[in-house]
Amino acid sequence: MMDFRLQSSAMNFLNEVSSRFPSAVSLASGRPSDRFFDRLNPHALLNAFGVYQRYWAGDRGQVWSQLLQYGRTAGIINELVAQQVRSDEGLPANADRVLITSGCQEALALCLPALCPESSDVLLVCNPTYIGAIGAANAARVPIAALSNSASCVADAIESAVLQLGRNGRRARAIYLIPDFDNPTGRVLDVVARREILEVCAKHRIVVLEDNPYGPFRYEGDAVPPMAVLDEVGSVIYLSTFSKTLSPALRVGAAILPDTIFGDAGACRTLWEDLVQRKSFVTVNTSQISQAIVAGLLIEQRTSLRGWIRPALDWYRANRDLMLCQLDDVFSPLSDQVRWNRPAGGFFLTLDLPFRFDANTADECATHYNVIVMPMSFFALDNSQDCRIRLAFSSVAPEQISTAVRGLGHYVARRVGRQLPRLRDGLAGA
Amino acid sequence: MMDFRLQSSAMNFLNEVSSRFPSAVSLASGRPSDRFFDRLNPHALLNAFGVYQRYWAGDRGQVWSQLLQYGRTAGIINELVAQQVRSDEGLPANADRVLITSGCQEALALCLPALCPESSDVLLVCNPTYIGAIGAANAARVPIAALSNSASCVADAIESAVLQLGRNGRRARAIYLIPDFDNPTGRVLDVVARREILEVCAKHRIVVLEDNPYGPFRYEGDAVPPMAVLDEVGSVIYLSTFSKTLSPALRVGAAILPDTIFGDAGACRTLWEDLVQRKSFVTVNTSQISQAIVAGLLIEQRTSLRGWIRPALDWYRANRDLMLCQLDDVFSPLSDQVRWNRPAGGFFLTLDLPFRFDANTADECATHYNVIVMPMSFFALDNSQDCRIRLAFSSVAPEQISTAVRGLGHYVARRVGRQLPRLRDGLAGA
Incomplete structure (x- = not known):
């Protein structure tokens, strides 16, 4: 059998976690939105x-x-x-x-x-x-x-x-x-x-x-x-x-x-x-x-294909804007500990955290905070990416981005022993 | 670069020979007939x-x-x-x-x-x-x-x-x-x-x-x-x-x-x-x-798919019958030197010849006798198949089978220093 441990874990994670937490919002999958496939x-x-x-x-x-x-x-x-x-x-x-x-x-x-x-x-x-x-x-x-x-x-x-x-x-x-x-x-x-x-x-x-x-x-x-x-x-x-x-x-x-x-x-x-x-x-x-x-x-x-992709492009841009806006909003009390990039395109951004985020962490986050994210370590060849996650905004419904980022915020706050003041009457919680 | 000499020669042969001899009848390709694709x-x-x-x-x-x-x-x-x-x-x-x-x-x-x-x-x-x-x-x-x-x-x-x-x-x-x-x-x-x-x-x-x-x-x-x-x-x-x-x-x-x-x-x-x-x-x-x-x-x-394939099945059977009939007819004077099998299905049969048949032979046969056949050596891992050819009857038009087999007969007869009496006023010839 092939030695695919690394990729295997990531792929199994994506497949399994989505079916185990059907009600969780997934920021894990980097698929294109199928909103425009009816064309x-x-x-x-x-x-x-x-x-x-x-x-x-x-x-x-x-x-x-x-x-x-x-x-x-x-x-x-x-x-x-x-x-x-x-x-x-x-x-x-x-x-x-x-x-x-x-x-x-x-x-x-x-x-x-x-x-x-x-x-x-x-x-x-x-x-x-x-x-x-x-x-x-x-x-x-x-x-x-x-x-x-x-x-x-x-x-x-x-x-x-x-x-x-x-x-x-x-x-x-x-x-x-x-x-x-x-x-x-x-x-x-x-x-x-x-x-x-x-x-x-x-x-x-x-x-x-x-x-x-x-x-x-x-x-x-x-x-x-x-x-x-x-x-x-x-x-x-x-x-x-x-x-x-x-x-x-x-x-x-x-x-x-x-x-x-x-x-x-x-x-x-x-x-x-x-x-x-x-x-x-x-x-x-x-x-x-x-x-x-x-x-x-x-x-x-x-x-x-520039004309063809325009509706999707506008939709992805709005999703990215929404995610960045929510990240700014939710993580501002933790801005000393949590950082992320602001990509001018594509489907993904990277969030840096002050703690290791592995498959078990992702599992915990999905179980108790209803949001599925991708540990960056799944894409890595050493342990340098252990405290990062990938957030995909390409195939999540806009109305779910807020829920998902707030859920993630609550989880991260709990992990670093803090609370998100403006979100105290929050959505998710264990 | 990959060491694909064997397969390479066969594939190039098929591609090149068909384009170099557009008027020759090909018994080389084992494709399904596209006669039924309009469904x-x-x-x-x-x-x-x-x-x-x-x-x-x-x-x-x-x-x-x-x-x-x-x-x-x-x-x-x-x-x-x-x-x-x-x-x-x-x-x-x-x-x-x-x-x-x-x-x-x-x-x-x-x-x-x-x-x-x-x-x-x-x-x-x-x-x-x-x-x-x-x-x-x-x-x-x-x-x-x-x-x-x-x-x-x-x-x-x-x-x-x-x-x-x-x-x-x-x-x-x-x-x-x-x-x-x-x-x-x-x-x-x-x-x-x-x-x-x-x-x-x-x-x-x-x-x-x-x-x-x-x-x-x-x-x-x-x-x-x-x-x-x-x-x-x-x-x-x-x-x-x-x-x-x-x-x-x-x-x-x-x-x-x-x-x-x-x-x-x-x-x-x-x-x-x-x-x-x-x-x-x-x-x-x-x-x-x-x-x-x-x-x-x-x-x-x-x-x-038994019902779906029936028209093609009948057509392939008729083609096989025609080819066997033509082989019997054309090669009967050479029956001491040329043999072939009578498959009860599929797309191919094997013809055994009393001389080596390689890419150059195939080329000569296509050039002068307007028929393209596949040297069996292209499928072989040693020289045991050097005197055999593969004839495909799956994608050739029935009306061309006779022409092709007669062309092949003339070529083989010439190579063994004999003539096909009933075909003297033949079709092809150099």
Whole structure:
């Protein structure tokens, strides 16, 4: 059996805790809200099929029944997906270097063993990081090294990880990053940090796996260009997904390769072929029914999803504002002991607490204060995150945010031996 | 880069040869015919959504938008799939042991590393065997051992492989088999062979991965019970797919575990959880849109696909009859040198030739005789299959079978220095 203790605990926690406390409000799940999914009702899907069918038939003289056959391993909607990331993210995406995958997770699962084929090859990750990156690496038996949080910046942490690995005969071959509104922390890497990382990665020939599920969900301020846009040497594989913009049920994502890998077009072609080959032995090809739906929607939206996601964006922004407002309100008496970040986008924020918060703590909080939160330690590779939690505001109903944050406030106050004066006649309590 | 030479050559061959010889008739591709896919036109898919929507809402009080969310890793249509294999295959399938996968290939890709976690663990395969099994094993870095064809039966070949592996400190942990109408050979294992294999596998605790894409397509005679039906000790994982019965574009398959693994219910539970965990790091969950379509069709068909596949079954049977008839006709003057089997089902048959038939030979045959066939060596782990080819009759138009077999006849005749008298005023020729 696989050694998945870390991710296992987090996943089991999420699954179990939600079913054990059905009346508790969950700030644990980082799902997209399904409030806007009715735009993909069966009739809308039929319409998307129709749009794609006309496009496809017109383009290639093909008929619907051929769509239902085995298809091209790398996908059939590559040009439309390339156009969408060009429109929405400014990426210089080349359709010939787009690999359509069964969700972005498959892209990750294919890239890791392809980039790290030797047992001495190591994947660098932030600490904490997305559980699915650790899981995919473990499943592919790719060793992981966590970047130190004590370095002055990510680039320095990479430099020191490379040095340390080198001393043990190992080599960093790839780094997994969510530069925009990181899961789990909500952090954004600024343009300076991105350029520094690109520079150090180019120097050591480390491929950047840039995962960008949350970038489209920026609530204010100017977007920072994706690392794939800043990349000048061919060091970034961009991972794109339709799970947050359209629907997770489609299971359509993509890996978008640069034109060269560190200037070498042949190496990039070889990597591309390796990824396609690997995909053929995992899922054969991505469901062409799902691809047709995505394509139909992209055509209808003129290959930009900015208009499509606007209602969700506004709703997520309001949820974030509400959560920050409630946090300010509830935790002001504890402001010396509790801190949190104020992300300008994404689905998550990080709360720092003056005590350890583990699965048992979360359980206690859910049992007695009716709020489920995610211990940050579930995403961590050491004990540095033991006093932090992740709060997700993406899929909780606005009317529940207040209840949830107040419940959390009461719990934290009790734990630090204080009371929240304005909430004394509170909602929850043991 | 992965060492995929074997499978790579076969896959590239299929892709390239078809595009290089667009006017040649292909007997190379083992796809299902898309002649019956119009039953899954967009309106039929809409209807399937509707059927499932009513079933789902009635069953759980859930709404469509929840279907579009992330879902249960192991799938949401497990009970319907269990019912279908119970109805159609007689399997004692337990819905709690059904893992819905993104095509049957994913089931294989998950099972192999789960069953063979140690570097000394080996997968046994027939020789030749399905390319995707070799590819999935290579991708997961699971070592393969080919069963010898010189043993008197498969069970003896397993016994001697186990012995030989043991001498090198290695251990067979699983065996991949297509007992019904094998790809690539068309061979069927009879009930005696199946029982012997189960016995030797139970003795050595080797898990049987029974892949059964072609079993539903039997054209005459009584079905042999699947090994999962004959299994009495918990040694068979049954791999099921809807790619041949419904459509490959759905990408829905399943791994169906027994209740125990060699009598151990706990071990089976552990294996199940390991597979679910692995799936969460490869594709998260199988597209719920695809699952809804499969479910809707299964409900409409009262969870048996026997009626649904009948038109295709009749058509495949006619194609097989036509091909056998043409082979008899064309190759009768060469009957001392050319032999073939007469499969009672499936998509393929094997032709034995008196000369080596490799990629260059196939190329020559396509160039000058307008027929594309698959060298059996592409599926082989040694040179024992060098003088054989695989002929697929599943996706070729009936009116082209005669042309193709006659073209092949002319080519073979030329290669053995003879002429086909009745075909002298032939079709093809260089």
